Amino acid sequence: MAIKPERKVFLKHLLYASFHSVWMIIFSLIWLEQVNVFDGFPFMNDIMDYKEYIEKEILDIKPSESITDNFLLVNTSKNNELAPFGDGNIANTVITDRKRLTHFLEILDKGLDKDLKFVKFIILDIAFKDTSLYRANDSALQAVITRLDEKQKIIIPADFDKSHKCFEPLIIKCRKGISSYKPSFLKTQYLKLSYILFDSIKQTPLLAYETVEKNNMKQHNLGPFKYYTMEKGGWCLNTIVPEFRFTNYDLRPDSSNKPKYTDLGDWNEDLTVDSNKIVIIGDIEGLYDKHHSMINQTPGPLILINAYCALEKGDNILRWHYLLLLFISFMYISFHTFYKNQKNLNAKSKKSKVKIFIHFLKSRRNYLLIILLTFISMFFYHFFLHLLILLSYIGVIEIIMEIYPLFKKKKRVVRGKK
Numbered sequence: 001m002a003i004k005p006e007r008k009v010f011l012k013h014l015l016y017a018s019f020h021s022v023w024m025i026i027f028s029l030i031w032l033e034q035v036n037v038f039d040g041f042p043f044m045n046d047i048m049d050y051k052e053y054i055e056k057e058i059l060d061i062k063p064s065e066s067i068t069d070n071f072l073l074v075n076t077s078k079n080n081e082l083a084p085f086g087d088g089n090i091a092n093t094v095i096t097d098r099k100r101l102t103h104f105l106e107i108l109d110k111g112l113d114k115d116l117k118f119v120k121f122i123i124l125d126i127a128f129k130d131t132s133l134y135r136a137n138d139s140a141l142q143a144v145i146t147r148l149d150e151k152q153k154i155i156i157p158a159d160f161d162k163s164h165k166c167f168e169p170l171i172i173k174c175r176k177g178i179s180s181y182k183p184s185f186l187k188t189q190y191l192k193l194s195y196i197l198f199d200s201i202k203q204t205p206l207l208a209y210e211t212v213e214k215n216n217m218k219q220h221n222l223g224p225f226k227y228y229t230m231e232k233g234g235w236c237l238n239t240i241v242p243e244f245r246f247t248n249y250d251l252r253p254d255s256s257n258k259p260k261y262t263d264l265g266d267w268n269e270d271l272t273v274d275s276n277k278i279v280i281i282g283d284i285e286g287l288y289d290k291h292h293s294m295i296n297q298t299p300g301p302l303i304l305i306n307a308y309c310a311l312e313k314g315d316n317i318l319r320w321h322y323l324l325l326l327f328i329s330f331m332y333i334s335f336h337t338f339y340k341n342q343k344n345l346n347a348k349s350k351k352s353k354v355k356i357f358i359h360f361l362k363s364r365r366n367y368l369l370i371i372l373l374t375f376i377s378m379f380f381y382h383f384f385l386h387l388l389i390l391l392s393y394i395g396v397i398e399i400i401m402e403i404y405p406l407f408k409k410k411k412r413v414v415r416g417k418k
Helices: 005-034 042-058 098-114 135-150 204-213 300-312 320-344 353-363 365-381 387-417
Strands: 071-075 080-083 093-096 121-124 154-158 176-178 190-194 217-222 225-230 234-236 261-263 278-282 290-293 296-299
Touching (some): 005 320, 098 135, 098 278, 121 204, 135 154, 154 204, 190 290, 296 300, 320 365, 320 387
Parallel strands (some): 071 278, 154 176
Antiparallel strands (some): 290 296
8 A cells, every 4th residue: 555645744854853852862961071161050950950949849849868867977077187398298288187177087097997888989079199297197087998998988189180190199098089170161160070071080989989889980982982781770971960869058057956077086985986888088078179069159068078978879870751741852853843844934823812922832842841851851861961952953944944935935046048
């Protein structure tokens, strides 16, 4: 039975729309992975504000867990000492109190000697670039960190020298990871995070996650292109906009006035450590270590926690049902943009204002669908598609679709005169 010409044209248009849908998925993911243009403008900050408002005020979504359920927060903001003048220092530098830090790490080490599940892992978010006034304190600290490192229970962040392909030297020897975010185009705020940088160097949250969960991220090369997989999750993205599950708001005391973190100097032998948690030691209050993010000034340890939670929740995993959602949505948008919408794009209507408005919404439903798809992607899949870029991309296509027929008509008139 022969296929009707109209049906054949419809199927051909549907096939072309499918090809364009695949391209839009690739385009969206490439933008998320590689491009920072327009990311630093207030537009993305407004999107985050709207998202938070909808979650808390409209949908009334309550946090499923507290930050203290899985993390033990130890604040070093008020436990400092001065590094000595000299040894390359041109002025006295504030550093973390080595003696108090050593005392707390010894408590953890003794607990791990009795039970390796005493704590899951320790992220020591402190820059060990300067020696302390008393070298014996540095030696004692190195000794306990070495013991923890041998148990594969600790990691410290360090800067990476890209030109020499090595970590910047620190006074403490230990397993290291990068602690670096991907700045916005204007380099004004923290936005994206790449878990693997410089081809093979992994971020501190990723190394901690791999050690705790035994689920490694791997980089693969396909010619000049790179793609990434998780051992227990399949294809994934290396660069994402981490969901801020925990903010400064979550650090405030609860209704019983119980603090969410403990100062380093308050620890003694009588205090008990909640077992089987990840210990975060650093400037929790953000007095010395804070970054401008889309949700205001954020302490460095809080960024590490959210980056870890993103891996734990699988935010970087490319799930098949998410890709199917993108494919169907983009295919409809493509078909509507290239074919369906062109029939009525310039149609004049003598109907009522309400019907004219409804007609306008129908003719622009591709834009409405992009907005809806973006929020579904953020709320349920934690992938931040760039709304402004997608709207602009479809808008440019529609402008071209309007101009091209006019160009063809003019060309035909000229040929007729000849």
